[in-house]
Amino acid sequence: MKFLCTVLVDDALAAAMTPEGWARMGAESLAYDKELMARGVFLAAEALEGRSTAKTVRVRQGDTIITDGPFMESKEVLAGFILIDVADADAAMAVAQGIPMARLGAVEVRPVMVF
Template sequence: MKYMCLVYGEEKDLHALTAERGAKLDADSLAYDRALDQQGKLIVAEALQSVKTARTVRRRNGKRLVTDGPFAETKEQLLGFVMIEARDIEEALDIAAGIPLAELGTIEVRAIYDVPGS
């Protein structure tokens, strides 16, 4: 089954890291992604650019409405995602717990919904 691991944290915490700690976090994250890939568990993993670059789009009455930033003001921001293949939710949670950013933020694990007829 496919699961999406949504990586949440506070961007300010990332900016507060020393250059050495930031480089280690990047290296640890890439190493974890490679390990998951070698196990056949990784589908895709990506970090996201700053929330300052985000745009939110809605369509109302046929018109596109675009605003700057995320839809809701929250303390934590979506920093990235890891899509995995796991046998069940317990394995998915174990994989998510190993994501290096879990030490700084929160990993939300959600099963992928199979749209009927797709």
């Protein structure tokens, strides 16, 4: 089964990180991706630019509305994702618990819809 692990980061916690802390976090994240690759469950992962680069598009009754920023009002914003292919939801949760960025926010785990 495929699951998308969306990585949500608390801006305040991220802002408090030192350059050295970010370097460690990056190294840990890459190491975890390589571990998932070795286990055969890794499909894709990407980090996203910060909240200030986001734009949100909504279409309502034929009108397009484009706003700056992420789509939700929250202290946690989408920072990246990991797409995995594992046996079941329990396995997906086990993978999510190992994502280093979870220490700066949260990881939402959701099955990919099969059509």
